[in-house]
Amino acid sequence: MSNFDARVSDSKTQITKLVFPHDTNHIHTLYGGTALKWMDEVGFLTATRFARQTVVTVSMDRIDFKVPIPEGSVVVLEGKVIRIGRTSMTVRVDIYKEDRLEGGKEWAISGELVFVSVDEQLKPVPLSVHQQ
Numbered sequence: 001m002s003n004f005d006a007r008v009s010d011s012k013t014q015i016t017k018l019v020f021p022h023d024t025n026h027i028h029t030l031y032g033g034t035a036l037k038w039m040d041e042v043g044f045l046t047a048t049r050f051a052r053q054t055v056v057t058v059s060m061d062r063i064d065f066k067v068p069i070p071e072g073s074v075v076v077l078e079g080k081v082i083r084i085g086r087t088s089m090t091v092r093v094d095i096y097k098e099d100r101l102e103g104g105k106e107w108a109i110s111g112e113l114v115f116v117s118v119d120e121q122l123k124p125v126p127l128s129v130h131q132q
């Protein structure tokens with residue numbers, strides 16, 4: 001396995017959440033803004049583990065909400081680096097709905113987020129993976 005592939009594999013990140021009432025909207029399903037916050041969190045962790053550098057979010061691109069997620073559901077978020085540039089990384093984030101009592105996973109939301117590696121002045125710096 002190449003160094004790049006190993007980093008992609010090692011940086012894959014999964015977070016599990018329970019959808020509480022304060023995470024929902026007026027129809028008692030997961031609020032879109034909450035989903036975006038959770039996606040940013042798992043994307044940030046994935047990019048940080050990949051780069052082992054300070055990263056910031058620069059873009060959240062086309063988020064698709066395919067399936068409503070009711071209050072009380074278990075939600076699984078998965079992040080994976082799918083592309084890198086000189087200073088940036090694109091992380092694909094998928095959200096799956098898991099039935100709390102029955103189990104089983106249904107794909108519900110996906111999106112791509114871009115993170116940039118920055119120095120102490122918050123200016124872009126090359127990813128360390130390019131120096132190996």
Ligand SMILES: CC(C)(COP(=O)(O)OP(=O)(O)OC[C@H]1O[C@@H](n2cnc3c(N)ncnc32)[C@H](O)[C@@H]1OP(=O)(O)O)[C@@H](O)C(=O)NCCC(=O)NCCS
Binds near residue numbers: 084116122
């Ligand atoms: C992230 C930031 C440092 C980038 O600065 P910049 O002047 O746009 O930097 P550059 O133009 O040199 O671009 C740097 C990289 O980001 C990428 N990038 C910039 N804007 C982008 C966008 N809207 N979408 C996707 N990628 C983008 C560039 O393609 C480049 O990638 P590469 O080096 O891999 O080729 C700056 O935009 C910033 O500070 N943004 C605010 C970040 C923030 O506060 N996030 C929320 C909290 S974490």
